Amino acid sequence: xxxxxxxxHDISTFGPQVDWLFLLIFWIVVITWAAVMIAMVxxxxxxxxxxxxxxxxxxxxxxxxxxxxxxxxxxxxxLAFMSRSTWAEIKEHGPPGQVFYKVAAKQFNWExxxxxxxxxxxxxxxxxxxxxxxxVNQVVRIDLTSKDVIHSFFVPNMRLKQDAVxxxxxxxxxxxxxxxxxxxxxxxxxxxxxxxxxxxxxxxxEADFQKWLKDQYANQ
Amino acid sequence: xxSTAAVAIHGAHGEHHExxxxxxxxxxxxxxxxxxxxxxxxxxxxxIGGLMAMLMRLDLAWPxxxxxxxxxxxxSLQNDSAITANTYNxxxxxxxxxxxxxxxxxxxxxxxxxxxxxxxxxARDMAFPKLNMLSFWVSAAAGVIMMASFWVLGGPAAAxxxxxxxxxxxxxxxxxxWGQNLWCISxxxxxxxxxxxxxxxxxxIINMRAKGMYxxxxxxxxxxxxxxxxxxxxxLPVLTTALALxxxxxxxxxxxxxxxxxxxxxxxxxxxxxFGHPEVYIMILxxxxxxxxxxxxxxxxxxxxxxxxxxxxxxxxxxxWIVWGHHMFQSGMDPALGTxxxxxxxxxxxxxxxxxxxxxxxxxxxDIHYTAAMLNGLSFVxxxxxxxxxxxxxxxxxxxxxxxxxxxxVAHIHYVLFGGSLFAxxxxxxxxxxxxxxxxxxxxxxxxxFWITFVAFNCTFFxxxxxxxxxxxxxxxxxxxxxxxxxxxxxxxxxxxxAFVLGAAQFLLLANMIxxxxxxxxxxxxxxxxxxxxxSAPSPPGHGNWPGAIPVVYRGPYEYSSxxxxxxxxxxxxxxxxxxxxxx
Numbered sequence: 001x002x003x004x005x006x007x008x009h010d011i012s013t014f015g016p017q018v019d020w021l022f023l024l025i026f027w028i029v030v031i032t033w034a035a036v037m038i039a040m041v042x043x044x045x046x047x048x049x050x051x052x053x054x055x056x057x058x059x060x061x062x063x064x065x066x067x068x069x070x071x072x073x074x075x076x077x078x079l080a081f082m083s084r085s086t087w088a089e090i091k092e093h094g095p096p097g098q099v100f101y102k103v104a105a106k107q108f109n110w111e112x113x114x115x116x117x118x119x120x121x122x123x124x125x126x127x128x129x130x131x132x133x134x135x136v137n138q139v140v141r142i143d144l145t146s147k148d149v150i151h152s153f154f155v156p157n158m159r160l161k162q163d164a165v166x167x168x169x170x171x172x173x174x175x176x177x178x179x180x181x182x183x184x185x186x187x188x189x190x191x192x193x194x195x196x197x198x199x200x201x202x203x204x205x206e207a208d209f210q211k212w213l214k215d216q217y218a219n220q
Numbered sequence: 221x222x223s224t225a226a227v228a229i230h231g232a233h234g235e236h237h238e239x240x241x242x243x244x245x246x247x248x249x250x251x252x253x254x255x256x257x258x259x260x261x262x263x264x265x266x267x268i269g270g271l272m273a274m275l276m277r278l279d280l281a282w283p284x285x286x287x288x289x290x291x292x293x294x295x296s297l298q299n300d301s302a303i304t305a306n307t308y309n310x311x312x313x314x315x316x317x318x319x320x321x322x323x324x325x326x327x328x329x330x331x332x333x334x335x336x337x338x339x340x341x342x343a344r345d346m347a348f349p350k351l352n353m354l355s356f357w358v359s360a361a362a363g364v365i366m367m368a369s370f371w372v373l374g375g376p377a378a379a380x381x382x383x384x385x386x387x388x389x390x391x392x393x394x395x396x397x398w399g400q401n402l403w404c405i406s407x408x409x410x411x412x413x414x415x416x417x418x419x420x421x422x423x424x425i426i427n428m429r430a431k432g433m434y435x436x437x438x439x440x441x442x443x444x445x446x447x448x449x450x451x452x453x454x455x456l457p458v459l460t461t462a463l464a465l466x467x468x469x470x471x472x473x474x475x476x477x478x479x480x481x482x483x484x485x486x487x488x489x490x491x492x493x494x495f496g497h498p499e500v501y502i503m504i505l506x507x508x509x510x511x512x513x514x515x516x517x518x519x520x521x522x523x524x525x526x527x528x529x530x531x532x533x534x535x536x537x538x539x540x541w542i543v544w545g546h547h548m549f550q551s552g553m554d555p556a557l558g559t560x561x562x563x564x565x566x567x568x569x570x571x572x573x574x575x576x577x578x579x580x581x582x583x584x585x586x587d588i589h590y591t592a593a594m595l596n597g598l599s600f601v602x603x604x605x606x607x608x609x610x611x612x613x614x615x616x617x618x619x620x621x622x623x624x625x626x627x628x629x630v631a632h633i634h635y636v637l638f639g640g641s642l643f644a645x646x647x648x649x650x651x652x653x654x655x656x657x658x659x660x661x662x663x664x665x666x667x668x669x670f671w672i673t674f675v676a677f678n679c680t681f682f683x684x685x686x687x688x689x690x691x692x693x694x695x696x697x698x699x700x701x702x703x704x705x706x707x708x709x710x711x712x713x714x715x716x717x718x719a720f721v722l723g724a725a726q727f728l729l730l731a732n733m734i735x736x737x738x739x740x741x742x743x744x745x746x747x748x749x750x751x752x753x754x755x756s757a758p759s760p761p762g763h764g765n766w767p768g769a770i771p772v773v774y775r776g777p778y779e780y781s782s783x784x785x786x787x788x789x790x791x792x793x794x795x796x797x798x799x800x801x802x803x804x
Contacts, residue, residue: 166386
């Protein structure tokens with residue numbers, strides 16, 4: 001939706017809602033900015049100093065103060081309420097998960113743990129560094145934590161960002177709509193290796209995903 | 221305290237007696253000299269902070285490239301003549317730390333606060349002159365400690381100016397040992413200095429206003445400094461506490477922020493931003509005050525909605541205590557809390573909008589004089605509008621999820637802090653230079669400096685919004701490590717070149733100040749035909765500020781183009797023509 005504005009191509013289910021809010025704020029901001037700048041430039045030109053003219057003695061206007069305070073307050077509060085539901089869906093609840101992972105960040109890699117063949121995170125669970133494979137069109141749920149400092153799990157193509165905090169487990173979910181390979185950079189300064197810390201998210205069909213998982217179990 | 225008491229206390233100083241060189245220029249208790257000292261130190265620190273920025277931009281245009289001229293820098297800033305991951309982290313950490321704590325705060329609060337408060341409220345000096353001197357020297361000591369960290373083993377702090385724990389709490393995580401300790405110690409010491417200053421400002425403004433200088437006759441810049449001082453008094457102890465806990469974790473084996481010992485990393489963020497958000501307003505409110513003075517004076521019109529302007533600043537000050545969580549939307553804090561902080565953050569946009577509309581109202585039907593000072597004041601408004609509007613994006617929690625920790629944030633903060641605060645500083649220096657040093661600054665050079673800075677500033681920081689929209693993370697030294705950032709490389713190159721022009725243009729300001737100090741046109745008492753009290757004192761004012769009695773205040777500060785006067789200004793100290801109408 002926003003690719004013509006340098007945004008990475010969106011592949012998540014909630015991405016369009018985020019982009020829509022961005023675009024809404026963008027137009028409010030552009031119109032406000034243009035109105036303020038036009039007024040300012042017109043005043044600056046029209047009321048520039050010319051010999052013999054005196055400024056008009058105006059101390060203010062209570063009605064105007066009330067109008068612009070109210071209008072601004074209404075727009076701002078409305079924006080907060082419009083953002084609320086999207087936020088709640090992405091970070092508070094969201095749909096039930098179909099695939100479950102554990103991700104632990106550490107200087108300077110993502111440790112991704114897949115459940116074992118029995119679907120449990122036991123001794124047969126599989127841990128891979130920086131390679132996250134997910135099936136397309138399935139809800140992925142991640143328990144995110146960190147082993148050392150704070151990192152941030154960022155998938156630009158999904159508009160998703162969540163800090164990974166040591167001592168805490170944070171639940172993250174997403175659903176990828178398109179197969180392909182996407183970057184998972186770390187977005188929070190995490191030390192001298194922060195620049196370059198990134199994983200790859202591979203979104204693939206259910207069959208390809210199961211095949212990859214099987215190969216991984218076999219190589220373990 | 222009435223003004224007569226102030227005269228009695230300071231009367232002895234009014235009689236001219238020579239102070240030694242040391243008492244006049246170094247260990248001065250005179251608020252004007254202390255203000256100048258803050259200005260000189262801050263300008264020196266600005267050159268160091270600016271150098272850090274230039275090094276960062278050099279690296280971002282040509283990552284991992286050797287430049288032989290870098291070898292003159294300390295080992296902590298270059299590695300074999302190249303900027304590497306470690307040194308880059310140190311550079312942006314020190315850039316922000318220096319610019320925030322040793323440039324913007326000392327100039328706005330230390331320099332303008334000291335110089336202007338007594339002169340504009342009609343006092344002979346600060347309430348506690350010795351404390352004032354101590355405040356400067358304690359702050360200077362903090363600066364020396366911070367500078368020393370460039371030469372310790374492991375280099376200076378490299379955990380960002382926000383120094384998020386646990387990275388900042390364990391030397392192993394960053395490879396920085398004493399650099400981070402000195403960073404904490406320096407800021408604790410600086411906090412002590414700022415507290416002394418803020419107590420002084422508050423006391424002076426409450427107790428030492430001249431006869432007739434009611435609260436609602438104070439110039440808006442004094443209102444802004446008063447509110448800023450209160451914010452400083454309440455916010456800095458929180459930072460000091462957090463820094464002390466961090467230092468205990470680093471040196472004393474405690475675990476306040478270390479989860480392994482039962483500590484909580486998010487505690488640091490809550491403490492830091494509980495200080496940090498009022499801090500943001502500490503750095504913009506005085507800029508708003510300065511811009512209000514410039515725009516009213518050079519539009520030759522009363523400020524539009526004077527009381528609304530004062531109340532807007534008071535509401536910003538109150539709201540600034542309940543918005544800190546918007547820095548932590550993605551931190552793992554309960555998302556429901558994020559919703560609450562989003563609402564308060566949206567609401568704090570309202571008083572900022574009120575101020576902008578009132579500045580526009582001041583220009584309306586004015587008689588606008590385009591001096592170099594006014595150009596900077598107008599630029600403050602235009603840039604603050606962009607910085608304020610871009611803040612709405614990150615106030616919305618879902619949008620913030622995408623742009624958080626990207627260059628969009630870098631663009632936003634620089635539009636507010638450089639486009640806002642620093643343009644106000646440039647305007648303020650030009651406007652009050654004649655009062656500070658007795659000579660006018662060169663207008664032509666001032667305008668050249670303004671235009672180059674204005675264009676280069678926008679070329680540097682506006683494209684950063686686009687980088688942020690492309691997902692470009694901040695605080696990475698080599699964007700070429702990421703495939704998805706490769707298309708943005710030409711923008712990075714353009715930004716770097718603009719930044720070099722922006723940096724170089726600041727030498728024009730320095731040259732103008734030095735040239736004007738020695739050769740500038742001699743200033744009269746009131747060269748701008750302004751209304752506020754400082755313009756009734758000689759340029760520069762002597763010890764005790766007014767050679768005779770302290771002026772009496774008869775009216776508000778913005779009576780420009782008043783129908784009561786044939787001139788287009790009516791100073792606060794000018795008695796009304798009908799003596800019976802005199803203020804009680």
